[in-house]
Amino acid sequence: DVKVTQSSRYLVKRTGEKVFLECVQDMDHENMFWYRQDPGLGLRLIYFSYDVKMKEKGDIPEGYSVSREKKERFSLILESASTNQTSMYLCASSLFRPMNTEAFFGQGTRLTVV
Amino acid sequence: AQKITQTQPGMFVQEKEAVTLDCTYDTSDQSYGLFWYKQPSSGEMIFLIYQGSYDEQNATEGRYSLNFQKARKSANLVISASQLGDSAMYFCAMREGGTGANSKLTFGKGITLSVRP
Numbered sequence: 001d002v003k004v005t006q007s008s009r010y011l012v013k014r015t016g017e018k019v020f021l022e023c024v025q026d027m028d029h030e031n032m033f034w035y036r037q038d039p040g041l042g043l044r045l046i047y048f049s050y051d052v053k054m055k056e057k058g059d060i061p062e063g064y065s066v067s068r069e070k071k072e073r074f075s076l077i078l079e080s081a082s083t084n085q086t087s088m089y090l091c092a093s094s095l096f097r098p099m100n101t102e103a104f105f106g107q108g109t110r111l112t113v114v
Numbered sequence: 115a116q117k118i119t120q121t122q123p124g125m126f127v128q129e130k131e132a133v134t135l136d137c138t139y140d141t142s143d144q145s146y147g148l149f150w151y152k153q154p155s156s157g158e159m160i161f162l163i164y165q166g167s168y169d170e171q172n173a174t175e176g177r178y179s180l181n182f183q184k185a186r187k188s189a190n191l192v193i194s195a196s197q198l199g200d201s202a203m204y205f206c207a208m209r210e211g212g213t214g215a216n217s218k219l220t221f222g223k224g225i226t227l228s229v230r231p
Contacts, residue, residue, distance in 0.1 A: 030214070031219075033218070043205065043207075045218060048219075050217055051214060054214065088157075096214055096217060099146075099147045099209060100164045102149060103219055105159035107157065
């Protein structure tokens with residue numbers, strides 16, 4: 001059974017804290033993605049990675065960074081958490097080829113910054 | 115500019131009837147793929163159907179079909195014989211081709227579908 005696992009289901013952090021969200025996949029996928037989901041805004045891509053140590057900015061990278069030191073693990077880092085980063089964070093992974101393979105999602109991390 | 119546009123705020127359908135969920139997209143790539151996902155209230159993301167830009171036939175998967183109109187850049191999802199369990203948020207997504215650096219997966223804002231008994 002394919003799996004994308006996010007380290008936490010719920011997180012509460014204080015403003016200014018450095019926050020790490022971890023994502024691990026066991027499918028040997030090249031691509032990994034971080035999205036945030038907010039009501040009325042859908043899923044917005046923060047960063048994605050298509051290979052180890054490779055990363056590309058998505059549509060809303062400001063305030064975030066990522067790390068991919070191993071193929072199976074993709075970390076999202078909030079350098080200094082702010083209240084406007086309160087959101088649901090979704091990690092996903094997919095094969096690079098063929099094009100028609102779907103992305104698999106983790107269960108999501110609901111982050112609250114107080 | 116938005117890559118994926120889903121403008122229907124919310125849709126209602128009677129059980130056993132068909133419903134169409136709209137999606138338009140914007141890309142200059144010749145090679146791209148379009149996906150639909152379902153997100154029930156539990157929050158999981160469930161893949162439904164895929165359409166490739168070079169596919170000549172509209173994709174079908176059980177009760178789901180995709181009305182692909184390439185010239186109009188639209189990829190509408192059709193759900194036939196709606197069931198109560200179809201009540202969920204539906205997302206259209208696009209993956210553009212090219213190099214690894216370009217192979218991101220972009221989603222629309224989603225459409226809420228409610229099936230009435």
